[in-house]
Amino acid sequence: MTAYTIGVLPGDGIGPEIVQATVEVLTAASKVVPNVELNWLELPMGWSAIREYGDALPLLTKEALGSCDGWIIGPHDSSSYPPEHQEKRNPSGELRHHFDLYANIRPNKTIPGIESVVGVADLVIYRENTEGFYPDRNLYAGTGEWLVTPDVAISVGVFTRKAAERIAHAAFQMAMKRSKHVTIVHKANVIKLGYGLFLSTCREVGAQYPEVRVDDYHIDAMAAHLVRRAKDFDVILTTNMFGDILSDLAGELVGSLGLAPSINASDDRAMAQAAHGSAPDIAGRNIANPIGELLSAVMLLDWLSNRHNDPALYQLGRLIEQAILSAIADGVRTQDLGGSASTIAFTQAVIRKLV
CATH class of the missing domain: 3.40.718.10 (Isopropylmalate Dehydrogenase)
Structure with a gap:
C-alpha cells in the first residue's frame, strides 16, 4: 500500500464547507477501496491566513505543499482582501506560478438528471x-x-x-x-x-x-x-x-458552474480546484453545492493514479464519481440544482452510496 499526503487549503466563503465535504467523502471512500491510504495536511490560505500570518498564502504553506503528492484548494475571496494583499497575486494564481502548474484542465460533461x-x-x-x-x-x-x-x-x-x-x-x-x-x-x-x-x-x-x-x-x-x-x-x-x-x-x-471541476497540473504536481468562486453571500449557510470540488478531487485521484501507476487510486475515483451520480439520480440535490438538500445532507448521501 502506498500512502499519499494530500494538502488541504479550505479557503474563503463556501470553501471550508465544500472542502470539508470533499475530505469526508474521500476519507470514507478510501476505507472501501483496498490498498489506498490518504493522509491529510490542512494548511492556511485566504482570510484565515491573513489574520494569523499577515499573508493570504504564507511561505510555510508553499513549503509544506512542496512535500505533498497533491492538494485540494477551496475558492478564495481575494477581491475582499485588504488593499496591500490585493496588490499581490491571489492565492491560486501564486500557487500556479510558484509550482509552474501550466495546464488548467476543465472538463464539461452533462450529468444525467441535470438539465x-x-x-x-x-x-x-x-x-x-x-x-x-x-x-x-x-x-x-x-x-x-x-x-x-x-x-x-x-x-x-x-x-x-x-x-x-x-x-x-x-x-x-x-x-x-x-x-x-x-x-x-x-x-x-x-x-x-x-x-x-x-x-x-x-x-x-x-x-x-x-x-x-x-x-x-x-x-x-x-x-x-x-x-x-x-x-x-x-x-x-x-x-x-x-x-x-x-x-x-x-x-x-x-448544467451549472457549481458542477464544474478542474485541476491545475505540471509534470509532477497537481492542485484540485473547482471552477467556481467563493460565493460569500451563501457562506456558512450549509447550502453550497460541493459537486464541483468533489469532482475536482476525483480528477486529482486520476492524475495521481497515472503519475504513480496506481490503479487503486483510479478505482477510488470511479467509486466516488458513481456515488455522486447515484445520489443525484435519487433526487438528492442542493438548492442551486432545484433541490432542498443541504451541503451536509448531500455529502452524507454520497457517502451512503460508497458500497
Whole structure:
C-alpha cells in the first residue's frame, strides 16, 4: 500500500464547507477501496491566513505543499482582501506560478438528471495556465501592466513557444484517449504575432499526432459554436484568458458552474480546484453545492493514479464519481440544482452510496 499526503487549503466563503465535504467523502471512500491510504495536511490560505500570518498564502504553506503528492484548494475571496494583499497575486494564481502548474484542465460533461442547455455534451478544455494576458503571472518580475498617464493603461500579453508546446502536448495526449479531436481557439486574425505563434506552435505539435483531427476557431466564433453545438467538440486547446472564459460558459451550458471541476497540473504536481468562486453571500449557510470540488478531487485521484501507476487510486475515483451520480439520480440535490438538500445532507448521501 502506498500512502499519499494530500494538502488541504479550505479557503474563503463556501470553501471550508465544500472542502470539508470533499475530505469526508474521500476519507470514507478510501476505507472501501483496498490498498489506498490518504493522509491529510490542512494548511492556511485566504482570510484565515491573513489574520494569523499577515499573508493570504504564507511561505510555510508553499513549503509544506512542496512535500505533498497533491492538494485540494477551496475558492478564495481575494477581491475582499485588504488593499496591500490585493496588490499581490491571489492565492491560486501564486500557487500556479510558484509550482509552474501550466495546464488548467476543465472538463464539461452533462450529468444525467441535470438539465442542460445544449443537450448531451462531453468536452474538456486545456487552458495554458502561466502566461497570456494575465499580468500577475506572465513576467519573471513586475506586474505586466503600466499606467502611462492617469488615462492610459497598458497590459502586456506574453506568448512563448515553450508554453504553447507543453499545453498542446498535454491536450493532444488526452485527445488520443478520447475521440481524437482537438480544437484550437485563438485570435490570430487580430493579435497576429502572439496568437499567431500560439496557433502555429499548436499545429506543429498536432502534426506529431496524425490520428488526431485538428481544427481551429477564433474565440468569438467559438463562443457561438459552443452554444449551438457543444456536442461536436472533444478537446479544446486555448490560452489563459480564453480558457477561463470558455470554461465558465461551457460549465453553465452543460448544467451549472457549481458542477464544474478542474485541476491545475505540471509534470509532477497537481492542485484540485473547482471552477467556481467563493460565493460569500451563501457562506456558512450549509447550502453550497460541493459537486464541483468533489469532482475536482476525483480528477486529482486520476492524475495521481497515472503519475504513480496506481490503479487503486483510479478505482477510488470511479467509486466516488458513481456515488455522486447515484445520489443525484435519487433526487438528492442542493438548492442551486432545484433541490432542498443541504451541503451536509448531500455529502452524507454520497457517502451512503460508497458500497
